[in-house]
Amino acid sequence: MRFALLRQRPGALGGAENTLLCLSRELIRAGHEVTIIAAQPRPPVAREVLAGLNWHRVPVWPGKTGRILGFAVNARRLLHRSRFDIIFSLERTLSQDVYRAGDGCHREWLRRRQPYDTTLGRLHLAGSPFHQTLLWLEKRLFQDPRLKLVIANSRQVESEIRRHYRVPPSKIRVIYNGVDRERFNRFRMSELRPGAVGSQKCDFQRSSILFVGSGFRRKGLNFLIAAMAERRLRQCQLLVVGPGRTAPYQRLAQKLGIAGQVQFLGPQTRVENYYAVSRVLALPTIYDPCSNVVLEALACGLPVVTTSANGASEFIRTGENGVVLNRPDDRAALAAALEEFVEQGMDPRVQESAEAAVAQLSWTRTALQTLSALKDLSEF
Structure with a gap:
């Protein structure tokens, strides 16, 4: 069979991109023809790992809104000129049989951020062409009669899609993201700890709390810095790994008198090194x-200490391998949870519980589960 897989930037790093790569590999191994439709040139990894993979680049329009809308429109034009048996989209697009909702539900994200926005911020969102375009594409996608299957990467996302768009349960399958078991495993951490961070100038004599991610505002970095000012965390170090504007957060740390506790390390290609030296x-x-x-x-x-607004919290057993908070801005609860696991982070029982929670996850498993879901649509 002929498969079209749609993703704007397949060369990026993330769950959707890993799913795309592993699914392509499994489809090719099964003898199917796979074409990637993207807005960027074919990356070297596709040539090295996926021999026989077809690649079509479609043009996009200028600007953030132009990119998402241009990709959706131009990908549909290409698809209308081609013949594919199954169109599998990892973006909010205009023509697909299967949609993997790896980016979540945009309508839910806008709802959840409202309590933390200023009045001016809410007015900006209401009039934003970018957000309105995403909402339009999302609604159109879920109401498309051609759509046969939605793959959610958590039960949380499944629930959001059903609640906002009335997609029947029979059309949704939950398939979690995978984990690179060679890079990320508990036994490798003990090997990495001595000199794990290379030339980075970090103070690891103090207990380290780790934050990793882009999109600092959405991921609650301001709430975390505020919690670090609590007296019980004054002896801890916060390591911030990821790209983004740090100036507002540096000013916040300075204002709270904890600038010396917070280190902004920027994006890191070997993030496992920082897992190894953190509590x-x-x-x-x-x-x-x-x-x-x-x-x-x-x-x-x-x-891990995170919130109930994170689908990955489904793997956390509060008190055993972390804490799930009801609100990201509950400074006292966040500080108490961090204090608890700074103390327990090196306990083998906690480490074993953390590792066991995700022991079944791998990118190969994610790809094979996705392949199984596609087989349920049509025998091939």
Whole structure:
């Protein structure tokens, strides 16, 4: 059979991109023809790993809104000129048989962020062409009669799609993201700890709390810095790994008198090094479909403090391998949870519980489960 797989930037790093790569590999191994439709040139990894993979680049329009709308429109034009048996989209597009909702539900994200926005911020969202375009594409996608199957990467996302768009349960399958078991595993962490961070100038004599992610605002970095000012965490170090504007958060740390406790390390290609030297991962996110960072940290034996708005919280057993908070801005509860697991982070029982929670996850398993779901649509 002929498969078209749609993703704007397949060369990026994330759950959707890993799913795309592994699913393509399994489809090719099964003898199917696979074409990637993207907005970027074919990356070297596709040539090295996926021999026989077809690649079509479609043009997009300028600007953030132009990119998402241009990809949707131009991908549909290409699909109308081609013949595919199954169109599998990992984006909000205009023509698909299967949609993997790896980016979550945009309508739910806007709902969840409202309590933390200013009045001006809410007015901006209401008039934003970017957000309105995403909402239009999302609604059209879920109401498309051609859509046969939706794959959600957590039960949280499944629930959101059913609630906002009335998609019947029979059309939704939950398939979690995978974990790279070679990079992220508890036994490798003990090997990485001596000199794990290379030339980075970090103070690891103090108990380290780790934050990893892009989109600092959505992932609650301001709430985390505020919690670090609590007296019981004054002896701890916060390591912030990821790209983004740090100036507002540096000013907040300075204002709270904890600038010396917070280190901004920027994006890191070997994030496992930071799991190895930390006691607990903190991600007080406002909204996250299913954070890969949480799954990776658990696989490394690192306890996690996050919120119930994160699909990855489905792997956390409060008190055993972390804490799930009801609100990201509950400073006292966040500080108490971090204090608890700074103390327990090196306990083998906690590490074993963390690792066991995600022991079944792998990218190959994610791809094979997706392949099984596609077989249920049509015998091939």
